[in-house]
Amino acid sequence: MIVIYTGNGKGKTSACIGHAVRAAGHGIPVAFGQFIKRYGCAGEQAFLHNLLKTRFHAKGKGFLFKRQEDMEQHQKAARELLDWALDMVKEVKILILDESLYALNAELISNEDIKQVMAACAQNETHLVLSGRYAPEWLIDEADTVTEMHPLKHAFSKGIPAQKGIDF
Ligand code: ATP
Ligand code: MG
Numbered sequence: 001m002i003v004i005y006t007g008n009g010k011g012k013t014s015a016c017i018g019h020a021v022r023a024a025g026h027g028i029p030v031a032f033g034q035f036i037k038r039y040g041c042a043g044e045q046a047f048l049h050n051l052l053k054t055r056f057h058a059k060g061k062g063f064l065f066k067r068q069e070d071m072e073q074h075q076k077a078a079r080e081l082l083d084w085a086l087d088m089v090k091e092v093k094i095l096i097l098d099e100s101l102y103a104l105n106a107e108l109i110s111n112e113d114i115k116q117v118m119a120a121c122a123q124n125e126t127h128l129v130l131s132g133r134y135a136p137e138w139l140i141d142e143a144d145t146v147t148e149m150h151p152l153k154h155a156f157s158k159g160i161p162a163q164k165g166i167d168f
Pocket of ligand 2: 012013014099132
């Protein structure tokens with residue numbers, strides 16, 4: 001199965017964390033990769049690292065401003081995470097790639113890269129969960145379950161900054 005969480009509303013990463021917890025509760029081998037975000041920037045990372053050990057990998061360079069000089073480093077980090085994910089496919093039954101769609105939209109990874117992961121998952125009968133803003137149409141067509149988070153309101157628009165434990 002391919003499951004997608006996309007859209008501009010809050011809850012995509014939270015949904016991915018939920019899948020990891022749910023799968024681990026069943027004793028199903030699960031791997032969780034996080035694009036863009038650097039290790040140590042969000043509470044779920046230490047928890048998932050404890051839960052999943054080497055099957056958790058956050059490999060990002062932090063916020064992406066699309067400055068040319070940064071792009072190479074961002075792409076390198078994304079490439080490394082992708083290679084890790086392709087290794088993981090062989091040993092898990094659920095692969096979660098948080099912010100992978102954001103990385104795709106930012107051109108850190110390509111459609112071909114995602115297709116390669118999809119093919120590997122299909123071959124190994126591994127479920128694939130992808131998240132991030134801006135899921136492309138072709139991927140929505142390919143996926144089995146797609147949820148779009150839509151913000152009815154978000155505290156940020158009232159000027160409330162990101163809250164520890166809620167937003168990161
Ligand atoms: P979460 O990590 O809380 O599950 P998310 O993964 O859906 O949210 P992202 O698009 O990855 O959200 O954005 C990351 C951060 O931006 C989170 O702190 C989230 O609370 C915040 N955020 C999400 N949606 C909005 C929005 N519509 N306006 C402002 N901030 C938002
Ligand atoms: Mg997110």
